[in-house]
Amino acid sequence: MKPHVVVYKKLPEHLVQRLQAEFDLTLFDRITDDNRADFIAALATAHGMIGASLPITNAMLEAAPQLKIVSTISVGVDNFDLDYFRQRGLMLAHTPGVLTEATADTIFALILASARRVVELAEYVKAGRWKGSIGEAQFGVNVHGKTLGLIGMGRIGSAVARRAHHGFGMPILYHNRRPDPEAERELGARYVSKEDLLAQADFVCVMLPLTPQTERMFGAPEFALMKRSAIFINASRGRIVDEAALIAALQDKTIHGAGLDVFEVEPLPLQSPLLKLPNVVALPHIGSATHETRLAMAELAVTNLIAGLRGEPVAHLAV
Structure with missing residues (x-):
């Protein structure tokens, strides 16, 4: 009898076929109020789950007594209670690495768009x-040579720093849990306190996972x-x-302004003051949203799931 897998986000057909070769599938393009009860019912016999963009509650997981692995099509794992996964011995796989460059591109697009008032x-x-030659009322500010402050220097932070250093001649300040000798050696990045970074940077970019801390x-x-x-950037x-x-x-x-790809509530409510401010560039959480990157994320998530259910090592486990 094949293991049962619940898919809770639409996957490309070739990946569905790859999963169907090994598992019995229950497919949901996405979870809504109309199909939530069916989704919960399907979990009763699930050995694996794969999807994204849905908070997976402990109550949902309690409804899946045979579950072994959840494979999320994302690098972030804030839709899950990691302590619950550890206590129950469940695997949580994610997709780091494959979205690094696309997300770094988005961040730099926000820097440029905010500085030069592109939107x-x-x-x-x-x-x-x-109606004629523009005047000071339409001027922006330079990016080249300005100081970039990075809060977080993981994969994405390093990719943004490379663009800033090699493409725009930007001095780089960073604050991280620990110093990054490679970034300091190759990019001239300088490790400083958060307070010094905020006081000195012309662009402050947040590159952190969401945790209680x-x-x-x-x-x-x-x-x-x-x-x-200064311009504040959050993606x-x-x-x-x-x-x-x-x-x-x-x-x-x-x-001075902000470039934002993420918000407390998503989609951003139409009544949000952010939508009325001319010094804000607001994007609909598109950090990794390219055809190539989303396909690579889905393929990696499928690979993670298959390995976990085969009892093989899973390359990218968050838990």
């Missing part, structure tokens, strides 16, 4: 307001330490930031 001025042109770690005190000319997780404090800092011109 705002593109709309200015489309609205027919471009990082949740809401950026609030009014942190924004007050930043330069009034990690929205709940790392106290969004109300960020909005106040932007409205009061405590900081």
